[in-house]
Amino acid sequence: MSNELQFPDPDRDRxxxxxxxxxxxxxxxxxxxxAGLQGRILGRVAQDMAPAWWNISPTTARAGMLAAGLAxxxxxxxxxxxxxxxxxxAFQSVTEIPLEVARIIPGIDEPLPRPGSRR
Numbered sequence: 001m002s003n004e005l006q007f008p009d010p011d012r013d014r015x016x017x018x019x020x021x022x023x024x025x026x027x028x029x030x031x032x033x034x035a036g037l038q039g040r041i042l043g044r045v046a047q048d049m050a051p052a053w054w055n056i057s058p059t060t061a062r063a064g065m066l067a068a069g070l071a072x073x074x075x076x077x078x079x080x081x082x083x084x085x086x087x088x089x090a091f092q093s094v095t096e097i098p099l100e101v102a103r104i105i106p107g108i109d110e111p112l113p114r115p116g117s118r119r
Contacts, residue, residue, distance in 0.1 A: 027033050056064070
């Protein structure tokens with residue numbers, strides 16, 4: 001084994017290039033060829049431009065955006081309302097006396113006497 005750099009046989013590349021040349025040569029530069037090519041391309045584009053379910057009109061897009069905005073506002077209002085309810089329930093669970101305690105301790109639900117007044 002030597003450290004000398006060796007390239008592949010160039011004759012095989014010439015044979016392959018000669019075989020591919022007729023396939024890769026550009027078409028004859030005539031107006032009829034280019035007009036036909038343009039007609040085929042535009043025909044294919046027109047065929048693919050048929051209305052599809054994902055194509056929407058600008059009017060429908062505006063209405064959809066408006067509906068989405070209203071839905072976001074409604075969700076925001078519901079989220080705020082749910083948060084207020086959760087805060088109120090948490091506060092009440094800490095500040096209210098459970099019924100079991102009221103049954104054990106008599107008079108627990110009576111108001112406290114004011115200072116300076118007699119019972």
